[in-house]
Amino acid sequence: MASEKVYRASTTAPVNIAVVKYWGKRDTKLNLPTNSSLSVTLSQADLRTLTTASCSASYPEGDSLLLNGEPSDVSGARPQACFRELRARRAALEAADPSLPKLSTMPLRIVSENNFPTAAGLASSAAGFAAFVRAIANLYELPASPSELSLIARQGSGSACRSLFGGYVAWRMGEAADGSDSMADQVAEASHWPEMRALILVASAAKKGVSSTSGMQQTVATSSLFKERITSVVPKNMEIMEKAIAERDFAAFAEVTMRDSNSFHATCADTYPPIFYMNDVSRAAIRAVEAINAAAGRSVAAYTFDAGPNAVIYYLEQDTEAVVGNLYSVLSKVDGWKASAVEGLKANASFDESVVGLLKNGVSRVIMTSVGEGPVATQEYLVAEDGTPVKSSS
Numbered sequence: 001m002a003s004e005k006v007y008r009a010s011t012t013a014p015v016n017i018a019v020v021k022y023w024g025k026r027d028t029k030l031n032l033p034t035n036s037s038l039s040v041t042l043s044q045a046d047l048r049t050l051t052t053a054s055c056s057a058s059y060p061e062g063d064s065l066l067l068n069g070e071p072s073d074v075s076g077a078r079p080q081a082c083f084r085e086l087r088a089r090r091a092a093l094e095a096a097d098p099s100l101p102k103l104s105t106m107p108l109r110i111v112s113e114n115n116f117p118t119a120a121g122l123a124s125s126a127a128g129f130a131a132f133v134r135a136i137a138n139l140y141e142l143p144a145s146p147s148e149l150s151l152i153a154r155q156g157s158g159s160a161c162r163s164l165f166g167g168y169v170a171w172r173m174g175e176a177a178d179g180s181d182s183m184a185d186q187v188a189e190a191s192h193w194p195e196m197r198a199l200i201l202v203a204s205a206a207k208k209g210v211s212s213t214s215g216m217q218q219t220v221a222t223s224s225l226f227k228e229r230i231t232s233v234v235p236k237n238m239e240i241m242e243k244a245i246a247e248r249d250f251a252a253f254a255e256v257t258m259r260d261s262n263s264f265h266a267t268c269a270d271t272y273p274p275i276f277y278m279n280d281v282s283r284a285a286i287r288a289v290e291a292i293n294a295a296a297g298r299s300v301a302a303y304t305f306d307a308g309p310n311a312v313i314y315y316l317e318q319d320t321e322a323v324v325g326n327l328y329s330v331l332s333k334v335d336g337w338k339a340s341a342v343e344g345l346k347a348n349a350s351f352d353e354s355v356v357g358l359l360k361n362g363v364s365r366v367i368m369t370s371v372g373e374g375p376v377a378t379q380e381y382l383v384a385e386d387g388t389p390v391k392s393s394s
Helices: 077-096 124-139 146-156 158-164 212-222 225-247 250-269 280-296 317-331 353-362
Strands: 007-014 016-020 025-027 037-041 048-055 064-067 070-072 108-114 168-172 183-188 196-202 302-304 311-316 365-370 376-378
Touching (some): 007 124, 007 158, 016 158, 016 302, 037 225, 077 124, 108 124, 124 146, 124 158, 146 183, 168 225, 183 225, 196 317, 311 317, 317 353, 317 365
Antiparallel strands (some): 007 376, 064 070, 168 183, 196 311
16 A cells, blocks of 8 residues: 555765864854864775665554664754754655655654764764765655755754765854854865775764763863864864865865864863873873884874774875885784785884773774765665565675
8 A cells, every 4th residue: 555655865974074073162052162173084995874764654653763773862962953954855845846745744764774883983873864964855855955955964963064075074063043054165175185994993882971962062162272263273274174175186175184183082181171082002002103204204193083983094095004014014903904904014113012902902893995975875775675675785
């Protein structure tokens, strides 16, 4: 029967890792940031969320989300804001064309899977909410641009707005009180600087102790360094970073990336009581990057840390031996290395014994990846034609 038909759409969405960090909200309800930010979208071959959005009049009343096989609460303000905005846009289409099926009135069943640890500081919420919004938008056949959808995704997870684009992406903080100008735009396509690579050292796959949301609120309320960061440090970093990307200037890119990460974590440490997302393994990774750059005589590697202990190290393909070769010499026993990428690499950097010990004992996995594209529609479904959830084949 037509009333039992299940409508489906699937998409994948990428992780993005900021090189100029978003931290702090000027409006918690609308997820409006206190500063602009800029990120690199990473390849979905290595890090991605797969999400199927489905709806049917036959579904039980109420929307649902199954995340990595477990039911997830969608009653909170963030997912509800996304549902409300997307439904309103679909309802407008249905009002303009009465022949369209009334999808906006049907319960939604969302099924989502990550191929990386969730809530461990690997930007899972960014990829998750970007896929969530993009999949429903595809289901509803909305004629919305990625920037328009970024306004919606932002309300679910701030950094999710950047995962609606590939390449190099800015989230403009905006000035409007209603958030209508706080959206993402693409600074450069992945093809503009395709040599960009990222090596992620997973220091902990555990759920972090202080969530980003509560951490931001504490920082805004108590850090004396925070005001200087948002009024002076970030605007300058955004300007230099956009120029560095336009000119493919890795030395400038690296310096801003590392300085901005340091600035962000300094405001966390300046929060009262202090917040420490980094740990001894994180700090050992910083020392390793410094040793690698010293051995090369220039900046060939740039570390950055989000709200978690995992090191993301950016480098260019032509400097793979200088960066990956040295880290592989210490971490060759760790899972995640791509054999074709590390074969025959030599090491020349000198690491302190304490750095080697911390990295060997503290890094549980590495992820080798590169700059990548934005969300992609797919025919792989996590909801069967009869509406039952199914597991990913990949």
